[in-house]
Amino acid sequence: MTRRLAGVLLRAAVRRWPAELRDELVREWDAELHVLAGRGQRWRMLGFATSLAASRAGAPVVDRAVPDRRLRRTARVLLLAPPACVAAVVVAAVVMSQAYAVLGARVAWAAAVQLPLWSGLTAGAGALLALLVTRAARRTVRTGPLATALGVVLPIGLTVTVVLATLAGRDDSGLPGRVPGLLLWLALLVPALWGAGILARRGMTRLAWAVGVLGALVAADAAVVLAVVSAIPGAPVGPVADGLPPDTVDRVSAPLWLFTCWTDSSFGLPRPTAWERFLITDRVLVEPVFYLACTPYAVAYAVAAARPAPATAPVPEPVPSPA
Structure with missing residues (x-):
């Protein structure tokens, strides 16, 4: 009534x-x-x-309260999602270490499942966060695809800065080498989300998801490649000492390095070798898992926030009752 x-x-x-x-x-x-x-x-x-x-x-x-609420909700979603990804990575690492402690004394393959377990738990947490963000995005401020992409990436960059500053206070000697890869990832993530938003605004949701996920994977892979190439030589330098393999990584397997960091596997290919996998994961271990945690929600928000708002059914005119 x-x-x-x-x-x-x-x-x-x-x-x-x-x-x-x-x-x-x-x-x-x-x-x-x-x-x-x-x-x-x-x-x-x-x-x-x-x-x-x-x-x-x-x-x-x-x-006036409606746009104010939308603005506050948008800020909460975009600012809290990156720390949630950091928490997901940490919690997944703790669960993985506990599982390894239990399995290590019982089965021989315990070490082989460490990275896949960590990545799988992180991916599951990232997917759950993406579902929550998708629901919240329906009630957030709708802007252009580029503004949305920047709104997603900048809080991630802020979170990364805070984490790196915290690690710098603990004298992490490998910290400077992590910065270029992270910056490259953030820079390449913007056009990926931008393109996904443009397609979603035109109603091509499936293609938007495909472009967003593929672009995010390319960004993460490029960041891992940069981190490895800048730290590990690609050809043997000097003679091999004590029969140990050289600390080099063949560049031919570069497109697989991101997935190697997630699975500790060469997928049946000759490269990267077991020693190369060790060198890669020793150089970039946490960053690829963080990329995995952030990718689902970043793409989900870029697509959901850009999709046209559903049309509301008009209120029907009341029909007067006959006298």
Whole structure:
């Protein structure tokens, strides 16, 4: 009954506006009534419709609290998601270490499942975070695809900066070598999310997901390759000492290094060798798992925030009962 009365007031208000503006105004006002009705705020919905009916044309009444809430919700989602990814990586590492402690004394293959287990747990946590972010993105501020991509990447960069600053206080000698790869990943992630947002805005959701995921994988792979190439030579330098293999990594297997970091596997190929896998994972161990944690939610938000808002069904005109 309250919704029907609000619809009557809305129709009375829109009739005072020029004909070319009525359809757009009805859609906006119907959407607001739909939100208030969904929250059970019947009296506020009725007050909103009454204020529209009482206001003069050219000065529509807007509930300022709605955009403010959307802005705060957007900030919460984008600022809290990267620390959640860091937490997912840490928790997954703790679970992995506990599982290894249990399996290490019982089975011979315990060491071989460490990285796959860590990556699998992190990927699961990342997928769960992506579901939560997708739901939240429906009620966040909608901007252009580029602004959305930057809004996703910049908080990740802020989180990375805080983590690196914390590690720097502990005299992590390998910290400077991690920065170029992380910067490259962030730089390449922006166009990947931008392209996904453009496609999602045009209604091509599946293609948007494909472009976003593929672009994010390319960004992560390039970051891992840069970190390895800048730290480990590609050809033997000097004679081999004591029969040990040289500390080199053949560049021919570079496209597989990201997946090697996740699985500790060469996928049946001759390269990278077991020693090369050890060198790669010794050089870049945490970063690829962090990329894995961030990718699902980053792509999910870029796609969900860019998709057109669902049209709200117009409130039907009340049918007068016969006398």
